[in-house]
Amino acid sequence: MTSFPIHTIESAPLQSRPSLEALRGAFGFIPNIAGAMATSPVLIEGLVGLFGKVHGGSFSEEQVQVVLLTNAVTNECPWAVAFHSFLAVKEGVDEADVHAIRERRNPLDTRNAALSALARTLIEKRGHLGDHDVSTFLQAGFDKHHLLETVAIVAASTITNYTGNVTHPPLEEAFQASRWSAPSA
Structure with a gap:
């Protein structure tokens, strides 16, 4: 390596x-x-x-962390999953919801579930959302500008996730309790 x-x-x-x-x-x-x-x-x-x-956008820091953690899990970046698990709890995401995201499940909080599902779908479908994907997100109380802002968050976290997967940085001591490994294929 x-x-x-x-x-x-x-x-x-x-x-x-x-x-x-x-x-x-x-x-x-x-x-x-x-x-x-x-x-x-x-x-x-x-x-x-x-x-x-x-x-500095329209999402709360809690919501941003839901998207960033979902992206880290979807992109299977262990460093970013640990980091964003730690930050998500710090920003008020319920620990059960953090655990759910880490297990590739939606959070219980309805709006956070819609954000997490959209982020995962954007990555898995490489941005090719269907009408159902968009309407499900909008029905959770978000607007079209929120959908496009989520694209920006996904783009930013992809930079970090891909870098982590290429460089394999050591995990800081502060995040060791949030260590994560991608499931075996």
Whole structure:
């Protein structure tokens, strides 16, 4: 397996440093996956810009974490599943709903279930939603702008999920209790 460096602000390429600084400001530390992404200034800058928009959108942080956790599970990225499991609970997602998402089931909360189902369907169908997929989401009380905003969240998390699956960053101690493995095929 190819090894990728986990950059610090000091070791990262100059162009990546502002993005790492921004992430440190947001999280209080630089997540290992961001340290791996910093190898490519294009990748880390793209992620930070898009995530800034996603986290400043019309969804609550709880709802954003439901989508991000669903995406991590659907894309089978162990680092991101652990990270977003931790953040989902921190942002108020019921632990039973976090557990359900980790098991590829919908949360009990109706709106979170609609968000999770839409996110999973977007990934599994590569964006080719059917009328039923769209109407089910809209019937849960969301608008069309929410559907398109979910596309942005899926795009942002795909960057992280794919990077995690390519670079295999070590899981930080703080997230060890949320460790996850993809089911065997």
